[in-house]
Amino acid sequence: MNINPFAVSSPEMMGADEINKLFVPLSENFEIDAPGHLFIHGHRGCGKSMMLRQMTPDCLMLSLNKSLSDLPFLGLYATIKSTDLDLTDFDRINNQYAGLVLAEHSLSLFVTSKVLQSLREHMGDSLNNVEAPKAIERLCSNLLLDKLRSVGADFSVSDNLTSTAEVLKQSIRVIDDVYGLMTSYLRKIGINESYIPYSGPLVGYRDFLFPFLCELTQLDCMPKGKPVYLLLDDADNLSLLQTQVLNNWVSFRTGNKVSFKISTQRGYKTWRTTTKQRIETPHDFKEVDISTIYTGKPSKTAYPKWVEDVVNKRLAQCAIKASAQEFFPNDYEQETKIQALARKRIENWEVEGKGFRPGDDAYRYARPDYIKGLGAKQMRTYSYAGYDQLVHISSGIIRYFLDNAATMYGDELKSKLSSGSKSDVGLSRISPSIQDQVVRDSADKLFFGALDKLEKDAAADQLGASVQQFGQLRNLIKALGGIFQAILLSNRSERRVFSIALSDSPPTEIMNILDLGVQHGYLYEAAIGTKDGRWRTRRYVMTRRLAPLFKLDPTGFSGYLFVTTQLLQTAILNPSRAVAEFESGRLGNVIENAQLPLEFQS
Amino acid sequence: MSSRHWLPLELKLKEFAGSMKHDFPNQHADYWDRYTALLSNLDLNVYPHINAGLSCLSKSPGFYTDHGARHFDEVVKFAGLLIEDTFNQQNSALRPYELYLLLCAIRVHDAGNIDGREEHEKKASAILMKYGGQIQLDATELNLIAVIAQAHGGRTIDDDKDTIGKTVPEETTVGGGVDVRSQLVAALVRFADEICEHSARASMHHVSEGSLPEVNMLFHYYAASIAGAKPDRYNKAYKLQFSFDTALFVHKYLTPEDEAGNQTEKYLIDDVWDRINKLNHERVYCNRFLLPSMQTDRLEIKMTFFKTIDVSGTKVTTNCEQRDLTIKDEGYPSVPSAWREKEEMSELKGENLAGKAW
Numbered sequence: 001m002n003i004n005p006f007a008v009s010s011p012e013m014m015g016a017d018e019i020n021k022l023f024v025p026l027s028e029n030f031e032i033d034a035p036g037h038l039f040i041h042g043h044r045g046c047g048k049s050m051m052l053r054q055m056t057p058d059c060l061m062l063s064l065n066k067s068l069s070d071l072p073f074l075g076l077y078a079t080i081k082s083t084d085l086d087l088t089d090f091d092r093i094n095n096q097y098a099g100l101v102l103a104e105h106s107l108s109l110f111v112t113s114k115v116l117q118s119l120r121e122h123m124g125d126s127l128n129n130v131e132a133p134k135a136i137e138r139l140c141s142n143l144l145l146d147k148l149r150s151v152g153a154d155f156s157v158s159d160n161l162t163s164t165a166e167v168l169k170q171s172i173r174v175i176d177d178v179y180g181l182m183t184s185y186l187r188k189i190g191i192n193e194s195y196i197p198y199s200g201p202l203v204g205y206r207d208f209l210f211p212f213l214c215e216l217t218q219l220d221c222m223p224k225g226k227p228v229y230l231l232l233d234d235a236d237n238l239s240l241l242q243t244q245v246l247n248n249w250v251s252f253r254t255g256n257k258v259s260f261k262i263s264t265q266r267g268y269k270t271w272r273t274t275t276k277q278r279i280e281t282p283h284d285f286k287e288v289d290i291s292t293i294y295t296g297k298p299s300k301t302a303y304p305k306w307v308e309d310v311v312n313k314r315l316a317q318c319a320i321k322a323s324a325q326e327f328f329p330n331d332y333e334q335e336t337k338i339q340a341l342a343r344k345r346i347e348n349w350e351v352e353g354k355g356f357r358p359g360d361d362a363y364r365y366a367r368p369d370y371i372k373g374l375g376a377k378q379m380r381t382y383s384y385a386g387y388d389q390l391v392h393i394s395s396g397i398i399r400y401f402l403d404n405a406a407t408m409y410g411d412e413l414k415s416k417l418s419s420g421s422k423s424d425v426g427l428s429r430i431s432p433s434i435q436d437q438v439v440r441d442s443a444d445k446l447f448f449g450a451l452d453k454l455e456k457d458a459a460a461d462q463l464g465a466s467v468q469q470f471g472q473l474r475n476l477i478k479a480l481g482g483i484f485q486a487i488l489l490s491n492r493s494e495r496r497v498f499s500i501a502l503s504d505s506p507p508t509e510i511m512n513i514l515d516l517g518v519q520h521g522y523l524y525e526a527a528i529g530t531k532d533g534r535w536r537t538r539r540y541v542m543t544r545r546l547a548p549l550f551k552l553d554p555t556g557f558s559g560y561l562f563v564t565t566q567l568l569q570t571a572i573l574n575p576s577r578a579v580a581e582f583e584s585g586r587l588g589n590v591i592e593n594a595q596l597p598l599e600f601q602s
Numbered sequence: 603m604s605s606r607h608w609l610p611l612e613l614k615l616k617e618f619a620g621s622m623k624h625d626f627p628n629q630h631a632d633y634w635d636r637y638t639a640l641l642s643n644l645d646l647n648v649y650p651h652i653n654a655g656l657s658c659l660s661k662s663p664g665f666y667t668d669h670g671a672r673h674f675d676e677v678v679k680f681a682g683l684l685i686e687d688t689f690n691q692q693n694s695a696l697r698p699y700e701l702y703l704l705l706c707a708i709r710v711h712d713a714g715n716i717d718g719r720e721e722h723e724k725k726a727s728a729i730l731m732k733y734g735g736q737i738q739l740d741a742t743e744l745n746l747i748a749v750i751a752q753a754h755g756g757r758t759i760d761d762d763k764d765t766i767g768k769t770v771p772e773e774t775t776v777g778g779g780v781d782v783r784s785q786l787v788a789a790l791v792r793f794a795d796e797i798c799e800h801s802a803r804a805s806m807h808h809v810s811e812g813s814l815p816e817v818n819m820l821f822h823y824y825a826a827s828i829a830g831a832k833p834d835r836y837n838k839a840y841k842l843q844f845s846f847d848t849a850l851f852v853h854k855y856l857t858p859e860d861e862a863g864n865q866t867e868k869y870l871i872d873d874v875w876d877r878i879n880k881l882n883h884e885r886v887y888c889n890r891f892l893l894p895s896m897q898t899d900r901l902e903i904k905m906t907f908f909k910t911i912d913v914s915g916t917k918v919t920t921n922c923e924q925r926d927l928t929i930k931d932e933g934y935p936s937v938p939s940a941w942r943e944k945e946e947m948s949e950l951k952g953e954n955l956a957g958k959a960w
Contacts (some may be wrong), residue, residue, distance in 0.1 A: 095627075095742065095775065095776055095777040096774050096775035096776070097742055097746055097771065097774040097775065097776045097782070098742040098776070098777065100771065100774065101741075101742045101745050101746075102742070150728055150731060151727075151731060152731060152738075152741075195627065195628045195630075195777050195778060197628075197739060197740035197741070197742065197743065197777065198740070198741045198742055199738070199739045199740065199741055200741060201741070202741045202742070202744075202745050206758075206759050206769075207724070207727070210759055251768070252758060252759050252760040252768075253760040254759055254760050274771060275767070275768070275770075275771055275772055276772060278944075278946070280944055280945055281945065503959060504959040504960065505958070505959065505960050
């Protein structure tokens with residue numbers, strides 16, 4: 001059977017062996033393995049889950065070649081899915097304090113259940129011995145089950161459990177049953193107007209989960225005396241109230257005992273606690289934005305290098321003897337022509353050069369010159385094939401690269417089979433035409449299919465962003481793509497523009513649209529100095545995944561478009577007009593800045 | 603319960619529970635009944651056994667000062683002294699349900715001592731779960747009372763003494779749309795408990811007989827030396843009157859073991875200043891959460907030093923010296939300035955705003 005080397009599984013479904021084979025550490029060291037609370041922000045697919053999953057004991061034991069008790073920390077993984085928690089039921093509580101207490105209760109039980117699940121699944125064989133089940137049973141009994149009984153929970157347990165898995169399963173069952181009592185209550189108050197007090201058991205982080213975690217690493221079978229890291233994946237899926245509760249937990253500086261490593265997809269709902277305090281970095285926690293690790297100044301080569309390591313590792317796993325560059329070849333004819341244009345620029349540099357070095361000019365203008373030279377009708381023939389272009393198009397999100405690569409692999413295989421090859425044929429390269437077609441389809445899907453789905457979801461979800469806002473985001477992206485294309489085809493000195501900077505302070509409505517774009521991966525946010533150098537302003541980079549849609553050069557940029565509120569307002573209402581007004585010179589101002597980080601510059 | 607001597611604050615609750623039912627979360631419930639049922643359970647099952655529990659079940663067993671039923675009455679009384687007459691002033695007093703929470707929280711705040719001194723403050727919830735009566739049927743009310751009671755001492759899980767600020771919601775709305783200033787209530791419990799220390803809590807019999815265990819002497823001698831203690835709300839002062847037997851100044855006394863197992867020796871007067879210092883800390887801390895009408899701005903301390911001499915076979919007590927001391931908020935205050943370094947403030951600097959296009 002032919003295994004697709006680029007197939008992506010959810011890290012929570014992957015075994016330690018597979019994780020260990022495929023995981024490539026990030027180049028940036030942001031001390032994720034040091035004690036202390038940490039938020040890891042990043043778009044879906046940038047590798048957050050893999051990073052957290054890799055910190056669980058089964059993976060660490062393999063990668064560090066150590067036993068469980070010798071690990072530097074005990075990582076317990078819990079992914080939070082929106083369907084895991086009955087969020088809508090909380091909206092029915094008009095008793096604010098009850099809501100707060102029940103949110104604490106539900107999150108404590110939920111995370112404890114996940115912690116026990118992680119103990120079941122992520123310890124390898126380390127707890128399959130005679131002593132561990134007894135020790136863990138004692139701990140679960142003393143700190144979890146007895147506590148639940150003391151607050152009124154009524155349940156029966158079996159004494160004849162011999163394995164750790166059974167012991168943990170029993171506690172998970174009890175905890176899930178207690179959780180069920182609360183959800184039953186929430187449903188009951190939904191249909192009744194009168195005062196119905198909750199009379200079930202109540203627990204909280206401080207008296208239930210925290211003591212359990214502290215004692216867990218006092219067991220001989222565990223990393224004794226070492227901190228526990230709670231690896232909470234996708235915390236955006238918590239409700240507002242539960243997010244405030246989690247912030248309460250983060251506000252306790254318990255890093256030497258329990259640290260939270262929390263991933264978000266940039267949709268974390270609040271930084272306030274239930275007591276209205278704001279948790280702050282770096283006092284309460286550290287944070288890192290993985291999306292910007294690869295868009296900042298030091299990232300010129302870090303992301304391409306990381307992707308190359310990931311790809312080479314995956315190719316090697318499937319016994320494919322080709323490097324990433326060889327497996328994804330570029331369009332030879334096209335690249336030859338572009339290189340000829342670059343050589344011509346270098347030769348002409350002394351006479352008419354505009355950049356600082358001959359290489360600057362060649363790099364900046366050869367590819368845009370080529371695209372421009374194709375003419376409006378032939379621009380569609382520009383090929384986005386080639387490993388370097390594919391890396392740029394993935395815009396710092398490894399999942400985008402892998403998903404496209406997986407589709408390309410499938411298409412290439414299909415093509416081979418239809419041409420009569422055997423079913424176990426080994427691929428040694430993906431043809432440029434298939435690469436090009438896949439990234440073009442992908443760009444279409446992102447702009448049409450994905451946005452359509454977001455609009456549809458918004459129509460069903462009363463609380464989130466509105467359908468109208470997604471419509472405005474679509475207009476904004478369309479306008480920016482159109483303007484960037486106009487710049488590329490112009491005779492301006494700097495034609496590779498992919499980002500905008502704000503030259504004033506747009507109203508909240510517009511900022512919300514920009515935030516929505518960032519949240520859903522259409523834009524990336526960064527800061528930049530203002531034109532006069534006195535102030536820093538926001539900069540938004542459009543995802544290069546859309547480059548094929550707008551026929552743009554994806555391989556970098558060195559200019560940015562300073563935009564006013566007026567241009568943004570026009571753009572979100574009437575994108576064609578915004579492009580026309582920009583072309584007639586009425587709106588927008590392109591700034592060339594030699595100091596600007598050249599993202600993804602190869 | 604009918605023979606019980608109700609304290610002024612309790613009578614106030616009785617009045618509110620009858621006449622202001624709409625100010626409680628469940629207007630059909632009788633909150634006076636609910637309070638008295640709790641008290642009845644505690645009177646019967648808990649209070650009589652706290653001192654024995656403290657003596658035998660604490661990590662450092664010994665002869666503790668009184669933590670029995672009278673202590674809880676005293677804290678109710680002292681809380682009453684802190685807020686007396688404020689009920690006549692608009693917006694300066696506790697609301698009916700807050701008063702109910704205050705009384706319930708006071709009644710359970712030290713009840714956990716029945717199982718030993720260690721982390722007794724964290725056991726309010728367990729006590730209510732067992733002896734709360736009607737409160738047991740409303741888990742969120744039980745939780746709120748416990749959270750308020752538990753903030754009277756101890757530390758948070760990250761070893762912070764700011765238990766009120768970090769564990770009690772500032773304001774919250776409970777069932778029936780009733781608003782509760784829970785930090786205010788917690789501060790009243792905490793300060794009333796803190797100031798409720800006087801000679802009645804010492805075993806005067808054992809003090810005079812000199813038969814106390816060595817490690818418990820200091821506590822009893824301190825309490826025995828407090829001749830009078832009273833909040834003076836009209837002068838915003840807390841008044842403490844000490845009557846020191848100079849004979850107790852001669853020796854150092856053992857202190858209980860700390861968490862690391864260390865034990866030291868201390869003179870009584872040095873221990874007194876340490877306690878006064880803590881009392882003043884608590885006063886300043888609790889003021890942060892109290893209404894202006896309930897705050898104190900000073901400690902007024904009067905000290906009398908006496909000695910006992912033998913005059914022809916008769917023991918006669920004679921005053922040697924008298925001193926007064928006032929510890930009050932004065933001078934230009936030192937306040938935290940870390941707010942200025944916070945992230946949300948970082949952009950709001952003059953130089954930055956001057957260059958910003960709005």
